[in-house]
Amino acid sequence: MKKALLVMLVGLVALGGAWVVTDRYAETSVSAHEPGEDETTVALGKGKVTIHYGTPKLAGRNLDEMIKPGVAWFMGMNIPTTFETTVALEFNGKTIPPGKYAIFARPDDQKNWTLLVSSAIARPLKPETVVLETPLQFAKDGAPQDLLKITLEKIEGGASMMVAWGTYRLQADFKPAY
Numbered sequence: 001m002k003k004a005l006l007v008m009l010v011g012l013v014a015l016g017g018a019w020v021v022t023d024r025y026a027e028t029s030v031s032a033h034e035p036g037e038d039e040t041t042v043a044l045g046k047g048k049v050t051i052h053y054g055t056p057k058l059a060g061r062n063l064d065e066m067i068k069p070g071v072a073w074f075m076g077m078n079i080p081t082t083f084e085t086t087v088a089l090e091f092n093g094k095t096i097p098p099g100k101y102a103i104f105a106r107p108d109d110q111k112n113w114t115l116l117v118s119s120a121i122a123r124p125l126k127p128e129t130v131v132l133e134t135p136l137q138f139a140k141d142g143a144p145q146d147l148l149k150i151t152l153e154k155i156e157g158g159a160s161m162m163v164a165w166g167t168y169r170l171q172a173d174f175k176p177a178y
Helices: 001-024
Strands: 037-044 046-053 080-087 089-090 094-096 099-107 113-118 128-155 158-176
Touching: 001 046, 001 099, 037 128, 037 158, 089 099, 089 113, 094 158
Parallel strands: none
Antiparallel strands: 037 046, 046 080, 080 099, 089 094, 089 158, 099 113, 113 128, 128 158
């Protein structure tokens, strides 16, 4: 009887310890790279802008072979890349109202890139859902980025979105629309 009680007590202590360890991590955000998703946010005016995206690894693949001219790239992996704003935004004189959108990028034959903002949170991009098209600045960087990284940063008068993957760097600036 004492032996059974001792075994039961040890089991309860072990179970309690496992619960404490599990509960300890319940409030901790998991590494954005484990599930293959990440998010970036910037405060802008009286609101904020958030981008949520999947994080593919380049893993030795060649971006020049993967991304085809004229084809919209959804800038992520597995899930549509979303761009959510609580304030109206202006990109190069073009405005979008507050809302949640999917974003894509499309290169042409000369490596001129266009940011495509879609009202439909879906893949593939349907041209009739595009609510904004604006040029993206494109550059190549000598330091390759294996894991896709999208960042939002405050700049004078607005914010900047930077997409880094492989040696590709895409950038779009925007500001609150007043």
